[in-house]
Amino acid sequence: GAGVSQSPSNKVTEKGKDVELRCDPISGHTALYWYRQSLGQGLEFLIYFQGNSAPDKSGLPSDRFSAERTGGSVSTLTIQRTQQEDSAVYLCASSLALGFGPGTRLTVL
Amino acid sequence: GESVGLHLPTLSVQEGDNSIINCAYSNSASDYFIWYKQESGKGPQFIIDIRSNMDKRQGQRVTVLLNKTVKHLSLQIAATQPGDSAVYFCAENAGGTSYGKLTFGQGTILTVHP
Numbered sequence: 606g607a608g609v610s611q612s613p614s615n616k617v618t619e620k621g622k623d624v625e626l627r628c629d630p631i632s633g634h635t636a637l638y639w640y641r642q643s644l645g646q647g648l649e650f651l652i653y654f655q656g657n658s659a660p661d662k663s664g665l666p667s668d669r670f671s672a673e674r675t676g677g678s679v680s681t682l683t684i685q686r687t688q689q690e691d692s693a694v695y696l697c698a699s700s701l702a703l704g705f706g707p708g709t710r711l712t713v714l
Numbered sequence: 715g716e717s718v719g720l721h722l723p724t725l726s727v728q729e730g731d732n733s734i735i736n737c738a739y740s741n742s743a744s745d746y747f748i749w750y751k752q753e754s755g756k757g758p759q760f761i762i763d764i765r766s767n768m769d770k771r772q773g774q775r776v777t778v779l780l781n782k783t784v785k786h787l788s789l790q791i792a793a794t795q796p797g798d799s800a801v802y803f804c805a806e807n808a809g810g811t812s813y814g815k816l817t818f819g820q821g822t823i824l825t826v827h828p
């Protein structure tokens with residue numbers, strides 16, 4: 606079956622603009638994880654959704670970052686007023702025991 | 715803060731050799747560990763996991779060893795193939811309210827020469 610899909614695959618934006626990154630989890634999976642991967646910081650946890658429980662947002666680096674999950678399926682990660690240090694690959698997974706989607710490479714100019 | 719780290723950033727082996735990738739962790743509360751493989755342009759993919767109540771787990775051509783006394787984790791790949799060339803990450807999880815939050819090591823680049 607289909608794995609996790611993410612869109613867009615690449616996003617280039619200007620500093621100060623808002624961006625939205627999308628994650629489509631594996632059908633039927635109730636968990637959803639966002640991580641980011643950057644050269645300087647490696648792989649970092651951002652946020653974790655599990656069913657209808659309140660998400661664990663403890664990894665979000667600032668209040669410019671937010672995420673929602675509509676209908677327990679698709680998730681959108683929003684970064685407001687992007688900064689150059691936000692440049693990274695943003696990865697999504699719906700099962701840590703399977704792995705991550707291909708990611709969205711975000712470049713902030 | 716506590717972190718998971720890898721001693722060797724690169725490992726180069728010949729096809730057919732066995733490979734061993736090491737990882738040190740510092741959080742004594744971690745009770746779940748995962749090894750991931752990441753190929754260029756892809757997200758990390760699960761290889762094998764182990765819980766802290768075990769010291770060894772085997773998969774297809776891979777074995778993970780856990781030494782809680784010295785907080786050390788290793789991934790052994792038997793009969794390494796060129797397709798095994800990738801970056802390998804260890805990750806730890808402390809469970810409980812931290813479930814879902816993996817702490818990753820920096821990664822080891824494995825290169826397999828034909």
